[in-house]
Amino acid sequence: MHIVTFTRSTPDTAAKVEVDGNGAVSWGDAATVVNPWDEYSLEEAIRQATNVKGDTTVIAVGGDLHNDSLKHSLAMGVKNAVRVNADGLDMTDSLQWASLAAAAVNNIDDCQLVIFGKEHVDVGSDQVTYQTARKLGWTMLSYVSEILELDAEGGTIKVEKTVEQGKQILTAKLPVVISVLKGINEPRYPSFIGIRKASKATIPEWTPADLGIELPASSITHDAYNNPPPRDITSEIIEGETIEEKAAQLVDKLLEEKVL
Amino acid sequence: MIDINPRAQQHSDIRQAIREICRAFDSTYWQSIEEKAGYPEKFVETLTQAGWLSVLIPETYGGGGASLTEASVILEEINRAGANSGACHAQMYIMGTLLRHGSDVQKQKYLPPIAAGNLRLQSFAVTEPTTGTDTTKTKTFAEKRGNRYIVNGQKVWISRVQHSDLMLLLARTTPIEQVTKKTEGLSVFLVDLRQNAGKGLTVRPIKNMVNHETNELFFDDFEIPADNLIGEEGKGFRYILDGMNAERILIAAECIGDGYWFIDKARHYATQRVVFDRPIGQNQGIQFPIARAYANIRAADLMRYEAAQLFEAHQPCGAEANMVKLLAADASWEAANVCLQTHGGYGFAVEYDVERKFRETRLYQVAPISTNLILSYIAEHVLGLPRSF
Ligand SMILES: Cc1cc2nc3c(=O)[nH]c(=O)nc-3n(C[C@H](O)[C@H](O)[C@H](O)COP(=O)(O)OP(=O)(O)OC[C@H]3O[C@@H](n4cnc5c(N)ncnc54)[C@H](O)[C@@H]3O)c2cc1C
Numbered sequence: 101m102h103i104v105t106f107t108r109s110t111p112d113t114a115a116k117v118e119v120d121g122n123g124a125v126s127w128g129d130a131a132t133v134v135n136p137w138d139e140y141s142l143e144e145a146i147r148q149a150t151n152v153k154g155d156t157t158v159i160a161v162g163g164d165l166h167n168d169s170l171k172h173s174l175a176m177g178v179k180n181a182v183r184v185n186a187d188g189l190d191m192t193d194s195l196q197w198a199s200l201a202a203a204a205v206n207n208i209d210d211c212q213l214v215i216f217g218k219e220h221v222d223v224g225s226d227q228v229t230y231q232t233a234r235k236l237g238w239t240m241l242s243y244v245s246e247i248l249e250l251d252a253e254g255g256t257i258k259v260e261k262t263v264e265q266g267k268q269i270l271t272a273k274l275p276v277v278i279s280v281l282k283g284i285n286e287p288r289y290p291s292f293i294g295i296r297k298a299s300k301a302t303i304p305e306w307t308p309a310d311l312g313i314e315l316p317a318s319s320i321t322h323d324a325y326n327n328p329p330p331r332d333i334t335s336e337i338i339e340g341e342t343i344e345e346k347a348a349q350l351v352d353k354l355l356e357e358k359v360l
Numbered sequence: 361m362i363d364i365n366p367r368a369q370q371h372s373d374i375r376q377a378i379r380e381i382c383r384a385f386d387s388t389y390w391q392s393i394e395e396k397a398g399y400p401e402k403f404v405e406t407l408t409q410a411g412w413l414s415v416l417i418p419e420t421y422g423g424g425g426a427s428l429t430e431a432s433v434i435l436e437e438i439n440r441a442g443a444n445s446g447a448c449h450a451q452m453y454i455m456g457t458l459l460r461h462g463s464d465v466q467k468q469k470y471l472p473p474i475a476a477g478n479l480r481l482q483s484f485a486v487t488e489p490t491t492g493t494d495t496t497k498t499k500t501f502a503e504k505r506g507n508r509y510i511v512n513g514q515k516v517w518i519s520r521v522q523h524s525d526l527m528l529l530l531a532r533t534t535p536i537e538q539v540t541k542k543t544e545g546l547s548v549f550l551v552d553l554r555q556n557a558g559k560g561l562t563v564r565p566i567k568n569m570v571n572h573e574t575n576e577l578f579f580d581d582f583e584i585p586a587d588n589l590i591g592e593e594g595k596g597f598r599y600i601l602d603g604m605n606a607e608r609i610l611i612a613a614e615c616i617g618d619g620y621w622f623i624d625k626a627r628h629y630a631t632q633r634v635v636f637d638r639p640i641g642q643n644q645g646i647q648f649p650i651a652r653a654y655a656n657i658r659a660a661d662l663m664r665y666e667a668a669q670l671f672e673a674h675q676p677c678g679a680e681a682n683m684v685k686l687l688a689a690d691a692s693w694e695a696a697n698v699c700l701q702t703h704g705g706y707g708f709a710v711e712y713d714v715e716r717k718f719r720e721t722r723l724y725q726v727a728p729i730s731t732n733l734i735l736s737y738i739a740e741h742v743l744g745l746p747r748s749f
Contacts, residue, residue, distance in 0.1 A: 175377075288409070288410065289377065289380060289381050289406065289409075289410045290410065291410040291412075292374070292377075292410065292415050292424040292426065292434075293424050294411075295373050295374065295377055296424070299373060
């Protein structure tokens with residue numbers, strides 16, 4: 101069985117992302133990192149593939165900025181990496197993104213399971229996971245907190261999903277697309293040997309033509325990006341002899357401001 | 361601001377990976393380990409599982425096959441991040457004696473599990489209470505009886521014994537009176553610590569200034585299978601000397617990592633702390649010692665790359681390896697002192713980590729080799745001055 105997972109390079113969560121003088125979104129020269137949610141899906145793909153003696157491939161959609169996170173994935177122990185890109189791709193157009201993602205999955209032999217991280221931290225969205233499943237025509241299981249059993253021979257997967265009221269245990273027929281939560285595992289760090297292998301790897305790039313599809317036209321236009329208006333904050337440090345005195349003053353202030 | 365280490369772009373993949381690991385083991389982690397006088401097990405386990413401590417083992421045995429320079433960058437970055445390589449650095453280099461002088465059978469048996477992170481070889485018992493630095497006077501004696509050696513004697517300051525599965529042991533196998541050269545008649549053994557608790561080996565922990573797991577060892581008719589002799593009997597002193605250049609260069613890199621940490625910490629504090637209505641770093645009395653310490657770290661760092669390159673080219677590097685250990689340990693100690701002074705009273709507060717690193721870096725003046733012994737090596741072997749002892 102072949103397990104496919106996705107990743108992307110996102111600005112470090114500590115980086116200051118803002119709209120620059122030309123109206124473009126920029127994070128200066130801050131480094132990019134692997135989308136933090138993908139650490140869990142990468143780890144889960146490696147573990148599940150080890151259990152079923154299967155193969156793993158990590159895919160990134162987009163430009164060569166994403167090679168860094170692909171290399172990080174290889175250094176963690178994913179076997180193969182590929183980047184899918186297209187002229188005119190708008191990374192914020194989830195339909196375009198999912199069309200390329202699904203075509204890439206279809207281009208990999210014997211893929212039965214696609215694992216996504218919970219969301220993409222830079223765009224704060226997970227809709228591509230559902231759209232990719234829809235494009236593939238596969239079952240979608242989101243917010244998986246544990247894979248209880250992946251039965252390659254029987255062609256099923258049993259998972260625990262976190263729902264608002266508690267846990268749900270489900271069994272589905274393969275192939276499926278899942279998205280996994282933080283806490284499903286403890287992601288490993290890239291190893292020295294992995295880093296060395298990854299640094300020598302050349303990452304193939306697939307185009308829509310290679311995948312036998314045409315990129316759907318984007319239906320989105322980007323009119324403008326704006327920084328949020330500066331917030332008007334004044335801070336005050338409450339002085340007092342004792343903790344009790346300070347707490348009493350704080351409560352008075354909060355009542356005064358109608359916060360309490 | 362850009363990195364104060366201009367070589368941060370070299371081996372950047374290694375540096376980034378180590379920094380990423382160390383981020384998960386921050387200041388509070390190290391403070392809590394100190395408070396419990398514990399061993400940083402989770403940190404060491406994480407480095408081990410990702411193969412960072414077996415990089416010097418050749419790939420044929422499942423290791424990383426790294427160069428000494430690469431290995432030194434790993435230890436430098438650990439210390440640079442405020443962590444302490446001293447808890448586990450020996451796992452990286454003690455196996456060198458086994459690799460260079462062990463038999464094929466020994467290497468096949470031990471190196472792959474060490475490389476896989478399943479076996480710890482991070483203790484080396486050399487120092488003794490009565491002989492100290494004068495290693496050839498080693499008194500611990502291993503007497504051959506049939507297919508065993510029976511060991512009697514005492515060792516001191518032997519580190520990580522409680523967190524190691526195997527230990528190398530230097531012992532006399534021929535009494536010093538019966539050898540023509542005092543460096544002969546010493547042998548190295550591989551001791552399996554797992555099966556030997558209570559069988560003639562007593563381990564007594566030593567409380568010390570740094571939170572370092574180190575012990576006194578008492579051997580009382582302790583048995584070692586003859587198969588565990590490394591190389592030839594009587595050649596042990598030469599075997600341990602062989603490993604020393606690598607060790608010196610690696611330890612120097614740790615000092616350099618400490619040095620950059622102290623300088624970073626000092627310049628940051630000097631910029632932030634305002635006294636007499638100005639940042640203290642605006643006073644040249646504060647700036648100059650930091651600048652001088654930085655210059656000395658950079659100089660030591662250059663010597664480290666020089667020594668490592670000679671080592672990798674299989675050129676003689678005893679002088680450079682010793683000098684970089686000296687320069688780096690002096691520079692890190694100077695930086696530590698400057699950093700503490702810059703912090704004023706706060707340098708003594710545990711939460712700033714300065715006092716911990718200050719104590720940790722002080723150790724490098726004494727162990728694994730003391731400064732005077734390096735100076736005497738340079739005087740005698742590099743400058744040809746008369747031998748003093
Ligand atoms: C925390 C810690 C961990 C250690 N871990 C290990 C370990 O794992 N394995 C191990 O085998 N050892 C270990 N050691 C021991 C360490 O290597 C020795 O302490 C060191 O080599 C010095 O030996 P000594 O303490 O006996 O000092 P001594 O030999 O007694 O020397 C005392 C002082 O006199 C100086 N001196 C001695 N002779 C001369 C001379 N001829 N000329 C000028 N100066 C001289 C020395 O430089 C030193 O400053 C450790 C030590 C410490 C503190």
